[in-house]
Amino acid sequence: MENSRIKNIKHEILSDNWYTLNKYTFEYQKFDGSWEVQKRESYDCGDGAAVLLYNTQKGTVVLTRQFRMPTYVNDNTDGMMVEVCAGVLDGLTPKECILKEILEETGYQLTEVEQVLVTYMCPGSVTQKLYLFIGEYQDAMKVDAGGGADDETENIEVLEMRFEKALQMMATGEIRDAKTVMLLQYAQINKLIGFNS
Incomplete structure (x- = not known):
């Protein structure tokens, strides 16, 4: 299920040495309806x-x-x-x-x-x-x-x-x-x- 409160996702790989470190920049709609740009890093080591x-x-x-x-x-x-x-x-x-x-x-x-x-x-x-x-x-x-x-x-x-x-x-x-x-x-x-x- 897609989330309509997220848009314009940009993805960058920061490291792909042991597993993968990703950086995501995206716009997120807050509970009050306004939008803000957020940046998050996530580590993907596989399920x-x-x-x-x-x-x-x-x-x-x-x-x-x-x-x-x-x-x-x-x-x-x-x-x-x-x-x-x-x-x-x-x-x-x-x-x-x-x-x-x-x-x-x-x-x-x-x-x-x-x-x-x-x-x-x-x-x-x-x-x-x-x-x-x-x-x-x-x-x-x-x-x-x-x-x-x-x-x-x-x-x-x-x-x-x-x-x-x-x-x-x-x-x-x-x-x-x-x-x-x-x-x-x-x-x-x-x-x-x-x-x-």
Whole structure:
């Protein structure tokens, strides 16, 4: 659906190094009916998918830990982040992408996942739409060590932990990644994982 309150959009690419940094100059009609020129930059890193892997019987979840440079330069002392498994679509459907990422990052081979949310994670500056999934895993699905794709400079630690511990880490700030917080809270609200396992 087009927005009639936006016109005369001019687009300029500022950087196309890792992903794409765009600059948009446009006229925007304010709520009082007047028009003003606005300038905004947006970072396009491609749409992505993320998944919370959980085991109902064991009461566990599988998360990852890896170094994230943007958090390191913004007050995350060691730059390490505990997160759900995730990746950029790169031409795949969200489901195809996340099944591939699960195997690459965690070593588990799932065939079914359930999409539960679609979000814009940072709508003021990043175009990315993120598809959020849940997936139930069993020990027998572990077919590889995981750790990430060799050609993507990934160095990922696979963490299997009790669901209660993940919630505690979220409460203490050890887990601060937004997609991970949302999926853990989704699991908690929907009682996907019991505390008595």
